[in-house]
Amino acid sequence: MFTNVLRKGSIVLASTVLAFTLAACGNNGGSNTAGGNTAAGGNNTGTEQAADLKGEIRIDGSSTVFPITQAVAEEFMAVNNGVNVTVGEGGTSTGFKKIINGEIDIADASRHVKDEEVADLKAKNQEVVEMPIALDGITVVVNKENTWAKEITVDELKKIWQKDSTVKLWSDVRADWPKEPIKLYGPGTSSGTFEYFTEEINGKKNESRTDYTPSEDDNVLVTGVAGDKNAMGYFGFAYYEENQEKLTAVSIKADANAPAVAPSVDTIRDGSYKPLSRPIFIYPLKSALAKPEIAAFLKYYNSEEGQTLVEEVGYIKLPAEDYQKNLDQLK
Structure with missing residues (x-):
């Protein structure tokens, strides 16, 4: 099911509509899916489907993180056909600008969030949660x-x-x-x-x-x-x-x-x-974690399935305890 998303040349013009296409043709049955309404806590491993999981998840930011997030989005939507996930790749700073402006729910980032970006979020009564998701080497x-x-x-x-x-x-x-x-x-x-x-x-x-x-x-x-x-x-x-x-x-x-x-x-x-070795990140809005579809997506991202996708697209996965720390932030 998963296609090699590093071959972006053929899909980049369609990246913003791919989510809708995949959501429309995803698997309507079975029970192997991510999260559901229990995704914000408990011991669910990300493989039980919630039939009523619906909504839209908007992501933008690092082109380095893009292949991982796009792969996770494809697989997640294929088994959660009521959720649309759109993934952009405007660059890390663009991702943070968009999340500050309320345009997206999750920012992909190949650096840590800056103090001034944290301050801009705080001025809007918002904050982000840092989740390292892989290692990369420039x-x-x-x-x-x-x-x-x-x-x-x-x-x-x-x-x-x-x-x-x-x-x-x-x-x-x-x-x-x-x-x-x-x-x-x-x-x-x-x-x-x-x-x-x-x-x-x-x-x-x-x-x-x-x-x-x-x-x-x-x-x-x-x-x-x-x-x-x-x-x-x-x-x-x-x-x-x-x-x-x-x-x-x-x-x-x-x-x-x-x-x-x-x-x-x-x-x-x-x-x-x-x-030139470094960690790379996703930054969801803390307020967005209360949305079942976003909690489920993040749980899937940090599950064993998500970790497998990290390696499939050519990155180095983190120790298991790092993903568990990310999951703990969803409780």
Whole structure:
């Protein structure tokens, strides 16, 4: 039933209507579904259907978290055909703006909520609940024909990506690299991945050179790097895994004397892929937890079924106790 949602190029224009289509053709029978009216508490594992579960759940935010949330939404709606779940991918900051403005119920985020966003919510008598749902490693990628940039230091990445960078050619990074122009691709400024990368690599959040091709759609970045021998980009690990036949992941050296570490499930999980390993999140409105359909959806998201989907779309699931902590917040 679950389709590989990382292949967003074919569905992105329909992402806002997919929920309605799936809801219309979902399974009308059986008892294997998420939650129901008991989803906010108890020991329900997310596999009992509530026939009267109805409503709409609106989600937007991180393009990195999008594949997980979209996969969960597809499976949840297939067995809860009275619930419509729409999932956008406008970027983490956009997701928080929308939840502050009351436009959505859940924000996908590839960074922690900011103090000022918490304050804006409080001013409207609202708050969000932080739920970590997976681990990700921001992956620096180059074209398959790139035979020189197999590994790079954090300082060299900073030299390339910092504000007002003077790097124009690969040879500006290392003298023995080609005297060819670097074509750069990366997330847009509303992306949590952009914020995390700039803070960890450039030393200051949101400070970056601006002469690169930005996009909130990671498939645009994949296509750009795959189509240019001299290109470099960065995005979530799952998008690299989905496209590794087209791209090469660059191993990262925390400093000049450190070993070069490639992103992988193991190195992201154990934190040795640094400084670009990170948790990713969903943030439901606390007031929305009282709605049975939203409580059921969140319970399903954190259930064993949801954890399986985390891995199916290429991310690294958290320890079981982390999902249990999320579930405890629903009681």
